[in-house]
Amino acid sequence: MxxxxxxxxxxxxxxxxxxxxxxxxxxxxxxxxxxxxxxxxxxxxxxxxxxxxxxxxxxxxxxxxxxxxxxxSPGSPEWNARADSVARAMRLIRDGVVDREGVPGLAARLGYSARQIERQLLAELGAGPLALARAQRAQTARLLIETTGLPMAEVAFAAGFSSIRTFNDSVRTVFALAPGELRSRATRSAKPPVTPGVIALRLPYRAPLNPSNLFGHLAATAVPGVEEWRDGAYRRTLSLRHGHGIVALTPHPDHIACRLSLTDPRDLTLAISRCRWLLDLDADPVAVDEQLSADPLLAPLVRKEPGRRVPRTVDGAEFAVRAVLGQQVSTAAARTHAARLVTAHGLPVDDPEGGLTHLFPDPEELAGLDPERLALPRSRRTTLTTLVGALADGSLRLGTDTDWEQARAELTALPGFGPWTVEVIAMRALGDPDAFLPTDLGIRRAAEELGLPATPAALTARAAAWRPWRAYAVQYLWTVDDHPINHLPT
Missing domain, CATH: 3.40.10.10 (DNA Methylphosphotriester Repair Domain)
Incomplete structure (x- = not known):
């Protein structure tokens, strides 16, 4: 633009x-x-x-x-709506891959040479991967300077800078202030965090944002011990690169309040990226709603509660496991199955401010589980153990940078993965804005009530006019059925 x-x-x-x-x-x-x-x-x-x-x-x-x-500023919505190499590179840079693995590591993940990635990013963004990562490091440094009492040396390395000198030079260049001046200005204008060790910040978004389906969905499907709704905030544990974290996210009219408790401040950039991804905060709701409103049967739903986002996940592998546990059972039953898995295999954590007790187990921790101990039908045990094995050995990757169509093909090849499971993973784990669930019971009920085609094939054909925003159409269609996922908890 x-x-x-x-x-x-x-x-x-x-x-x-x-x-x-x-x-x-x-x-x-x-x-x-x-x-x-x-x-x-x-x-x-x-x-x-x-x-x-x-x-x-x-x-x-x-x-x-x-x-x-x-x-x-909110991130460009393009990087979440596209699956090409530039968009995937931007999502990886946002997750801190360049800081951890360098440009060669970024290029290797995308299957290109470092020179090709550099050329593509320069052509579209006017800056290469190192400059983009440097800008992100500066923003992370500013957050740590303004919201914590960490010594500047610790801020520098936590933000990803290789030396104090580079940190000082970058902060002065970007913000025209020395690090100490930034902290002095913040101290004069804002109150320090109430709880030591907690990083408090605001997550911006493009208005409008409707919190009902976003936080309602996350609260209604929350896995006990890993997630909870407490005092008007969605809280959950996070598995991060250098340790774990606990985040509390509270909706406000012009921002999302974010309180992060991290075992290692080097994980701040990744934690913020995960939270923004979870809440779909870089979406462009005006563009989405404008296109969906062109359908006269969807228009009343959009006008009633505009700005719906797609509730995503902080970890693709976690969501895939939970999607299998939720096949053909109620929301309550899916939560129960997941809670048992967490209690048996999750890493315990302390939560002084709430009732969170565990991290969700990663595929490596689940690889050795005994399928006979799972209270699931035999076919679903096979589906779960096959999925966990593929995730653990790396033959299946479900990250924010994953190619959407390739992941669909790999999931479909696994036993027990039908269209609903594949598409819900594409929508909530991979972030495909065009993922669609024509076989979902709630969608079929909504279609019948609104006068949309009832069969999956006919509904898919009608939904072609909603592309590339069919995942957002799903959020609006789900509101037709009065379900807890559509309401903020009381």
Missing amino acids: YTDTERCVRAVQSKDARFDGWFFTAVLTTRIYCRPSCPAVPPKVENMTFYPSAAACQQAGFRACKRCRPDT
Whole structure:
């Protein structure tokens, strides 16, 4: 979009927050870059230039605006709506892969050479993987500086910088302030966290956001010990690279309040990425709702409660296991089966602020489970153990960077994986915005009540007009049935 100068200028002059994260405005006279909705007086048109990423602005010598803080904009919705190499690379960079494995590691995961990935990212984003990772490190450093009392040396290494000098130089370059100055400004303007060791921050999103189905779904399907709804917040444990964490997410009218307790601050970037992915916070609800509203039978549902997101997961392998446990049983029964698995195989954790007790076991921990101890039909035991084996040996990968169609083919080849299970994993674990569930009982009931075609084949044909947002259409169709997943817990 950043190449459409006229459209960008209109967005900046109207301070349209819908375009935050789509592009960035750099001001040639002040050498500052802003988000489109910056509250400052818009610069003259001849002084504006536009970039596709914060990293591209920084690489061109611009520093972040202190008023609108463009580095905290929602991410571009393109990276969640596409499955090409650039989108997959961006999701991996967001998860911190470049910091851990370097550009060669990023390229190897995508099946390209480092030079090819560099060229593709430069062409579309105006910055290569190192510059994009550097911009993310700077944002992580700012969060740690402003929300914790960690010494600056610990902040530097937790954010992924290789040296104190690089950390200091990057923070000064990006924010035009030294690290100590950033902390002093934050201390003057904000209260410190109530609980030591807790990182409190805001997760931005594009309005509108309807929390009912998002948090209602997560609360209704929560696995005891791993997830809970407490005091108006969805809380859960997280398995991270350097330890574990506990997160509490609370919906507010203009942001999601996020409280993170981490055993190692180096996991902050990954934890934030997982939380944003879980809540689908980088979506563009205006574009989604506009297309779905073109169908006269869906339009009333969209008008009634716009801004529905797709509730996802923090771990693809975890969700796949839970999807198998939930085959052909009620939500309550699926929770019971998962809770038994967690109690038997999950790693215990302490939760001073609530009732969380375990991490969800990873595939390696489940690989040795005795199928005879599972209170499941024999065929489903085979499905579960085969899935766990494929995840544990690496022959099946279900990450945010996974190729959607390849994963569908690999899942379909496993015993016991029908269209519903494959598509629900594609929707909630892989993040495919076009995943569709025409055989789902709730969808079929909604179709019948709304006057949509009742058979899966006919409904799929009718749903072609909803592409590429059929996963969001599923969220609206589910609201036709009065189910706990559609309501915030009381």
